[in-house]
Amino acid sequence: MTDTDSATLHALSKQLAVGAYQAVVNEVTNPATRLHSETAARQRRVVLARAYLAQGRAKMAAETLAGGDEATHTHEARALALLAASALDTASASASSAGAAAVALDAADDGDVAVLAASTLLNAGRPLDALAVLAPFRHRSLDAAALFVQALLLINRPDIARQEIAALKAWADDASLAQLAEAWCALSDTDANRAQDAFYTFDELASAGAATAKLLISKAVAQILSSKFAEAEQLLAQALNWNNSDPEALINLIVCANATGKPADVTAGYIKQLKDAAPNHIYLQELQLKEDLFDRCAQKFSV
Template sequence: MDPFSTEGELMNLQNYFYQGQYQEAIDFDTAGLSPENKLPARVLSLRAQIALGQAEDVIADVQGEKDVELVAVGALAELAAGNESKALKIAEKLSTESGDNGAVQVLAGIVLQAAGKSEEALALLSNHQGNLEAVALIVQIHLEQNRTDLAIKEVSAARSWAQDSLLVNLAESWVGMRVGGERYQQGFYVFEELAQAPSTSSTQSLISQAVAEIHLGRLDEAEAALQQALSKEPKNAEAIANSLVLNIIAGKDAKQLTSELQSVAPNHHFLVDLQEKSELFDKAATKYSAKVTA
């Protein structure tokens, strides 16, 4: 059985991780776990460390490990540390030699997708046997490819055998945010429930709720959710980026938030995209420059 789709002993730890409660995942007491669940629990804890910016510590922790799950964690840590070529080399080797392993599918899949190898990532992930995290990653990749139709198909298939899963609910909400219309409200309900429940509230839940609120035109509510997120994590790049977008929509000055985002995450996709658009605008503008004749 794939440990990454196992319910029961690992459910609380998995939920902490999937909801972005990374410190809770790290602090989770694993003393009572059965021997077969010790390794997947360690993998989740290490991934939580990576998410909190501790990639170098994780690289040191898993150095010399033989378990393919931990080697895969090392690849993800190398990616987070900026060593993309090394991460990709490890991920490609793992996908060839251990592509039937659930942890390898997900972690190597993340590395492959980050390197722009979407088809290779999808091919690896398609080997899953009831691995809901693999399903969620497939949905994310399809959305990045603007293949909403395939994302919808993937969620519908997963819903038939994992109806009450948190990951399926989240994946369905991601798709809903892309489809729009009444699906914005459906996504909002999922994110709001996660953000308001004391046992599941996290910065990521609040950010997701705020994004739904923005799409629904409820800017004051979105601002309140983002302020709450920033009170939890003042340097959270996604909270800053979405606050920046909200300010622009609301007609407010966004210079300070832009500066904060540049300081916290200079390579954030929002800033990269903004720079590319600015350069394209400047290039187009040169074609229409006024010509002064003597």
Template sequence: MSDIDDFYTARNLLYLGAYPQALANLSGLPRTCNELELKSLQYRAYLGQGNTALVLAEIPPTSHPTLLAIRHLALNDAAGTQTLASDAANQQSATFAAIAAQTLASAGLTDDALRLLDQHPRSLECVLLTVAIYLTIDRVDLAQKLVARARTWSDDAPLAQLAEAWTALAQGKVNEAHYALLELAQASSVDTVRLYCALAVTKMHLAQYAEAEALLQSALEKDPNHPDTLANLAICASLSANSAARARYLSQLAHAAPAHPFLLDLDMAGARFDAALAQVK
């Protein structure tokens, strides 16, 4: 059995945010499976659970480049990641590319991230991350083309379905995105914070704010300090004209993740408004 077959389920669970299930699946794999790939998925699942200390303790600076990429991901170390990514041998690994690209993209180095990912057009993990970056930089057209190409060979794999759902939402095809996410959740038999948040976003786009809030509250029960859940709850409260709830969620978000992009965008918008107001006076 190939490595891809061995880790297919665990990788899907990882990207759906089902970290305990991914770890449980990995623990049941045969000893003959690729140990490096096994560890890379385990450590990323631990990071997803917020267990950064464990990851840093178990991945010393002398580790294999793929594991070092995870260490840099945990530390948000873009400079260290760039050094690793400059080695052509490291670039040949789709797993390394996927991990390193996340760190680079988070640091705003989207061109570097895309160059890495582009070398692995048949890796669904790399395709999904490329789509995510395209959507972040408002290149929905490129995301749509990549999803269409992947559809010809991905056989409705969960990661391909996730990419399709994200792209459909960006295109304004909200119902299509919602049902794709719902089908994905049902097929994988998991209910994760990530899926709850994604489904809630589709509900907000449909102006179904009560249903969106219910989904987000379910996510909050699983993780009371999950930054994206709190950010979406603040947005939902704004759309529902509930200023008290909005202030409460923003306060929680500022405590849980003071550098969250939503808060940074709010600060930037406030600064622009103050500057415009000063010009009027």
């Protein structure tokens, strides 16, 4: 793979990581953009497919992977289909996870398939299995390394995540994914100063290119952790201008509303929007579980 191809792929990975999905689509589908090797072209197709999937365009994602040699295409297509299915609801995620583990085993030397399969396993609530799939690639693939850190944070191991970030920065210090991973780890810290460090990282990434809803929400989370709720609400409002049904923006607005004592109808309005936008979101499932538990407890003590 040429240096030019590597630079192109790194730029696309950065855009994908910060949530600039349409920018990825525009760049990859531009006929003037050419790569020199089939390996780079295949990796670019996977990035494009992931961008389409992030936009909710599963059919376009599947069509993107129609190309390359048959075996590679089959593994990538299977992994992508499983990832798409896992995003539908909890039952689909659970059903897809076994297939994801199998396809990762079948394509044990393919880092792109590993990232797709690990993403499915994370959707299914299987971070330990995701870590096992990603482990062989985390020191040679930025995407795998970043996802590895996410999985560690999901199992509440920021100590190991920090070690992985230190190792990542040894060979990819200037990479945006390395900066993002370090910021994610900072958000897990109880020190408010670390949350502000994360805010500045997200802000710098947004300033370096176009701001995205994902970066705006990330900045808002950092402000929430610093108890700067008014600033967080402004950022979340901007994120909703990009996508007025973004589940993560709505959830964080619920957090802000509860923290600042807003009227109950404000929170109820955000919850209604969330139910319309993402009825199977894990937040709503947890909320329903707690409401049911409260009702059962209330019945025990009712007169």
